[in-house]
Amino acid sequence: MRMSLAPRRAVAALAAVLLAGGMAACGNSDTGTDEGGSGDGKIVMGFSQVGAESGWRTANTNSIKEAAAEAGIELKFDDAQQKQENQIKAIRNYIQQKVDVIAFSPVVESGWDTVLKEAKDAGIPVILTDRAVDSADKSLYKTFLGSDFVKEGRLSGEWLVEQMKSATGDVNIVELQGTTGSAPANDRKKGFGEAIAADPKLKVIASQSGDFTRAGGKQVMEQFLKAHPKIDVLFAHNDDMGLGALEAITAAGKEPGKDIIIITIDAVKDGMQALADGKFNFIAECSPLLGPQLMELAKKVHAGEEVPPRIETEETTFTQEQAKEALPNRKY
The missing domain is CATH 3.40.50.2300 (Response regulator)
Structure with a gap:
């Protein structure tokens, strides 16, 4: 039995809608323009975290997520589960998604040059947080934010x-x-x-x-x-x-x-x-509370502003009596 012209057109139209919907569902929310980014003017940051191995790391993750929300930055977050290969895969995914800024806390110091060069060639600035890398080419990342x-x-x-x-x-x-x-x-x-x-x-x-x-x-x-x-x-x-x-x-x-x-x-x-x-x-x-500083750096590097190559957090030491005094107001 042959289908009349009108039903065939309706089916074709429905197929087009379903295809478009399927493409949107399989794609990423930050590929709305040829320039990358969120398509709504928001800065999109891809962040690869080491893992969740300690109370410090959990506090660090929470600080980054909360600061991104407060700064109006769209955060794509990945937990590498303490494996370098997972972080490299995540960074390559962020490059493919054309995020505006990539930030990550490296699992280990060595073995990053290739993927960092891929990010540089794609024109995506990289910020290191908490942990540094031993790359001889310092142009592969914009800055390091963390402790000494x-x-x-x-x-x-x-x-x-x-x-x-x-x-x-x-x-x-x-x-x-x-x-x-x-x-x-x-x-x-x-x-x-x-x-x-x-x-x-x-x-x-x-x-x-x-x-x-x-x-x-x-x-x-x-x-x-x-x-x-x-x-x-x-x-x-x-x-x-x-x-x-x-x-x-x-x-x-x-x-x-x-x-x-x-x-x-x-x-x-x-x-x-x-x-x-x-x-x-x-x-x-x-201190794990690096989120607010990270978001400010993201805005600056996205805007093409110069930032210091290394930014250290202010920290102190504690004895027993000092711990007793500080504990009631401790944020992490």
Whole structure:
């Protein structure tokens, strides 16, 4: 049976509508113009986060999402689950989507030149947040926003040197490193090592990655305690690993903060509470609240303005009494 002309036209029209709808559903909301962007004048930012490995990272993610909403910036967010290949894939997706700005916190320092060059060739500015890369070509990104990790390690080591001035005999230190190859792990280790070199009796007897997680910190600390009968100090590259280590230390019948001095970095609420309770002894701060500064930088680089190549966040350190004072107003 042949279909009359009118129904055939109706079917064709319906097919066209469905095709257009299907294309819109499969596409991205930021491809509305040939120039890329949102099509409604909004800046579109593609952001690739390391993961959700710690309380610090969760606070950092929340800060970025909230600041983007407040700044009127459309945020395309990706969680790399601590895998570099996931971040590279996300950045390439952002390039294909023609976002206005790409920002990311690199899982590790090395191996970014190829994908960063792809972004540069596409005319999309890149901002590094929290963690740096070791690319020799500094033109591959516009700026770095974050902390001085070497300084954090150095401040931790200098505090320990001061505390151990009157100690006699060797002081045995174990170190819980962050993710292998990451900028904070490399730099905090370096800064701490340089600082304690001022006192020959301060000796790092074991150093291993706990991958910035509580579970990792607990597992590695259990190994340290079994292998080394005399541990005087724990230096953990972040609060979460230190909090995991607390469990292992307590289970081993030792008193954290007294039998083993504990130094950590970050100053998230749980870590600050442990410090206030005397279970930690010292924390060097690393603020995760980078969102507002990141959005301001995004607006500037999108507008073609010059920005400093490195912007550091203002941070401090905490002892037990200082933690007690700061805790009631702590935002993260």
